[in-house]
Amino acid sequence: MDKLPRLKDIRPFVSTRNACKLCAPLGASVALKGIEGCVPVIHGSQGCATYIRRYMISHYKEPVDIASSNFSEETTIFGGAQNLREALGNVIGQYKPKAVGVATTCLSETIGEDVFHQLAEVRKQTAGEDWPELFTVSTPSYQGTHMDGFHATVLEIVKHFVKDDEKAADRLNIFPGFVSPADIRQLKEIISDYGIKPILIPDFSDALDNPLWDKYYRVPEGGTPLDEICKAGGAVASIELGLFTKVANGGKESGLMHSAASWLESEHNVKNYKSLMPIGVNSSDDFFDNLTRVTGVEMPEKYMKQRGRLLDAYADGHKYVFGKKAVVYGEEDLVLGLCSFLDEIGVEVVIAGTGAYSGRLEEELKKACPNHGENMKVLGDSDFERISDESHKIKPDIIIGNSKGYYIARELKIPIVRVGFPIHDRVGGQRINHLGYAGTQELFDKVVNALLEYKQENSPVGFKYM
Ligand code: SF4
Structure with a gap:
């Protein structure tokens, strides 16, 4: 009879040790910081927001305010609608934002919070008051990485703000992905040199890399202007950097995978030019070729x-x-x-x-x-x-x-x-x-x-x- 394997010889299952990915609402928070006047609210426990703040402050060396609906044991059992209502009231009262993006967490998703309807209720209760734009994105970390959180948020931003708009030949959408503030500044310079004003979604080149302040700004300057995002449906084209940008998309398109750029292509007929992140000569050539294709301008x-x-x-x-x-x-x-x-x-x-x-x-x-x-x-x-x-x-x-x-x-x-x-x-x-x-x-x-x-x-x- 074959010798049975000894238990110690079977490689045991071990949980993730030192993950090579980050949490989905962290990606959402970075994207939200790239929208003008937007404050992220993390719908879950205080620890999630603290972890995200700690990571972002340590990397960007900037003050990073991220609000939390601050779940307790009681909230976990009875639901977080009231907490969210209070969090929104506090954020709007203190920060006077133009928009608030609510990102869900493992906890709020696990207990089945319906944030979309909670926000609809808040809008009903505050109808007629001067409240900012409210939207939500589903970002449970057990369903994806920070990149899924990032791309899901960009998709929700576009879906929330984009209106039908007339095509304009001088409008070009750029979806840069989770790159550095310096990368975003460079992309803006390159595209301006092609004689076109880009709509970068998101643009955290200022909010996450500020000049020295002489006073504290609760909501940092910069970010993609909301009225520019509204016009993204009228752009002549989109240029999307990265091949792994599509996320499962809820709502009426449940089951479909979309990125913000692919959604604009299918819903607003904005052609999407997709390429690798332009690192190296070959990939950069592809990116610059796309710019020439869209603008008709040869490489400067x-x-x-x-x-x-x-x-x-x-x-x-x-x-x-x-x-x-x-x-x-x-x-x-x-x-x-x-x-x-x-x-x-x-x-x-x-x-x-x-x-x-x-x-x-x-x-x-x-x-x-x-x-x-x-x-x-x-x-x-x-x-x-x-x-x-x-x-x-x-x-x-x-x-x-x-x-x-x-x-x-x-x-x-x-x-x-x-x-x-x-x-x-x-x-x-x-x-x-x-x-x-x-x-x-x-x-x-x-x-x-x-x-x-x-x-x-x-x-x-x-x-x-x-
Ligand atoms: S509990 Fe989930 S959402 Fe919160 S920090 Fe951990 S991985 Fe992120």
């Missing part, structure tokens, strides 16, 4: 020169990066963009890890990484423990991702290049440029210099010239 000389300088830098730095092995982790769209960039500079991505699971990342990586995509180990629905275990087996030269992976780099004694969100152990996370030729240039220099610095520090003789 400024960007031709940026592209040329980037190619020159690739030639200069090629010998220091070629053949190096990298571990990349984070959100699916960021991982895809980074891997595409690394593949074109000759770095072999040996592990691509993410806490999300669309089931499509591996397929997209193979398409975007013609040199090394076939051999890449793709870890979907993973945590940092798993990424760390696999990294120890492969012994990479560098890791690239947010600061939560720092311990892997420390254990393996290899350099880490910090990108994306969150970056808790450095300043300037909000000012990292990831996109376009200029952003890629910064990333390329960082990757090359991290490898050079490592080599120099570990050289037995040291050197000051290469």
Whole structure:
């Protein structure tokens, strides 16, 4: 008789350890901060809002006010409608917002709160009063990551505000995704250079990266103006960055998957030009080609020169990066963009890890990484423990991702290049440029210099010239 396996030899199921994803209402809060005069309310317990505030303040180094409906044991049993009513009254009284976005949490979703109808009741009770726009988005974290929360919120914002509007040839929607404030500023500059004023949804380039204040603003300046969002249905086109932007969509379209841009395409006939996040020359070319297609304007000389300088830098730095092995982790769209960039500079991505699971990342990586995509180990629905275990087996030269992976780099004694969100152990996370030729240039220099610095520090003789 075959020997029965011993219990200790069967790998036990373990819960997620050090998640490689964040909470869905956190993504919602970032998106809401990019809407002019909008205050996020987290419908759930105080701890959810505190965690989100702590993460955002630590990364953006800005004051981040996020309200909570503050569930207690009693609320959990009898429902949170009254708490939400009070929270809205407090927020509207103290902050005088133009809009309030209510994001649900694991707790409020689990007890079945119908926030849509709770807000309808509030609107009825306050009819005739000067109340701001109220809307809600369903963001239970057990159904998705911060990216699902982010994209679901952008979709709800568009659905709530967009009205039928006449087409206007000078209007272009940009859906940048969860990029940095510096990325958003750069996108605005690029598109303005094509002679068109973009509607960026959301635009948190000011609200999450303010100049120094001489007085405290309860609601920071900046954000996409509400009247601009209303006109997004009349835009000549949308440009959407990222391939993993669709979320399950409730209401009348229940069961359908939509992103804000795909919804505008199906409901308002606004053509959507979708591409990878423009990191690297190939993906940036696609983005700039889309701009030319939409505007009819050829790439301005400024960007031709940026592209040329980037190619020159690739030639200069090629010998220091070629053949190096990298571990990349984070959100699916960021991982895809980074891997595409690394593949074109000759770095072999040996592990691509993410806490999300669309089931499509591996397929997209193979398409975007013609040199090394076939051999890449793709870890979907993973945590940092798993990424760390696999990294120890492969012994990479560098890791690239947010600061939560720092311990892997420390254990393996290899350099880490910090990108994306969150970056808790450095300043300037909000000012990292990831996109376009200029952003890629910064990333390329960082990757090359991290490898050079490592080599120099570990050289037995040291050197000051290469
Ligand atoms: S309970 Fe859910 S919504 Fe609240 S912080 Fe945790 S994961 Fe996020």
